[in-house]
Amino acid sequence: MMRIASISKPLTSAAAARLREEGKLDLDVPVQQYVPEFPQKQFDGQDVTITPRMLLSHLSGIRHYEKDAKKVKENKEKAKRLLKPQIKEREDEKSSSENKGKTTATEQNSKSKDNAQTQRKKEFEQEEYYLKDNFESVTQALDLFKDDPLIFKPGTTFLYSTHAFTLLSAAMERAANQRFLDLMTNMFRELGMLNTVPDENDPIIYHRSRAYNFNKKGRVVNCPYVDNSYKWAGGGFLSTVGDLLLFGNALLYSYQVAHLKDTQGLLPGFLKPSTAKELWAPVDLTEASWDKDGLYAQGWLVVEKAQKYGQCRKRRHYVSHTGGAVGASSVLLVLPSVEIKQHLGQTSLLPQGVVVTIMTNMQSVGLNNTALKIAHEFDKARDL
Secondary structure, eight states: OEEOGGGHHHHHHHHHHHHHHTTOOOTTSOGGGTOTTSOOEEETTEEEOOOHHHHHTTOSOOOOSOOOHHHHHHHHHHHHHHHHHHHHHHHHHHHSOHHHHHHHHHHHHHHHHHHHHHHHHHHTTOGGGGOOOOOSSHHHHGGGTTTSOOSSOTTTSOOOOHHHHHHHHHHHHHHHTSOHHHHHHHHHHHHTOTTOEEOOSSSOOTTOOOOEEEOTTSOEEEOOOOOOTTOHHHHOEEEOHHHHHHHHHHHHHHHHHTTOSOOTTOOOOSSOHHHHHHHTSOOTTOOOTTOTTOEEOSSSEEEOOEESSTTSOEEOOEEEEEEEETTEEEEEEEEEOSSOOOOTTSOOOSOOEEEEEEEESBSSOOOHHHHHHHHHHHHHHHTO
């Protein structure tokens, strides 16, 4: 069992979706309706509204681990500038000779990987990754950030925030009238995910892996002790690849049932059809660092099917989420089939597609591209 880090966010979003289906959680009311302990926020001197829907899609303006608003804004601008030269270099490659183009492409690919690796390492310089304090409740964990100013006006700018999911978990807890961890445990049991538990330090958890990292000399070392009780919803669970595959297939089944006209003979999905569609519907103004082709939805990155020109690059529809924590890297990726195959007079066999999950007890490992390549290879094999 390993830390799944931010794959905790898709798990939390599924639980929030169930609460919404039950009429307990309204995604479009001020979050203070559920969590009065969270203060009314202002931006540029005016009162602003933060809703659970904004929290799910990282549009709340609540900070992530970096507290300095100026630094956050500078980093976002820098990331935008880095994309522009890459586009220009690709155009230059086309006009150059074939061999030179191949060399340039290889070098550019290497640079992109180096930049991504550097960014992942810088991320772990943030002190809040290494908190050792134990928080008795998700409401208590709000004390870390609830009085900090917003970085952006809610609803206007994407800012990935694990703390936003902590606030979401507090709202869910009040909506369900149940402890957040109990709510999640009940969902895991219903899905058959019996090896998914909170990353608590005191209990003896069989088969829990150690956590490792590279030190400055490039040697593998043990990671420091941390307490993840401040971020259950956004990055605090342990799981196994088997459990995450169960989860991915359950959501894929729900999503594909939602797109069938004839569902006779099929069991209902874990989520209702309209909920499943909304969960994987890209949200305007969002983005995602691990695939620039995608937009964020509700706890998931979504890349939509697209092809701009004939015989040129085309994108397959897929959804994923990556995770990075102290001594952990992970990815959960779902590649639905292009079309659902139905045999005349027979009930469709669902789900149809490929679910890939990779977990490692090593810090700062990029896994999304690897998972996507694996998914495509298995998808090709299905058609042989």
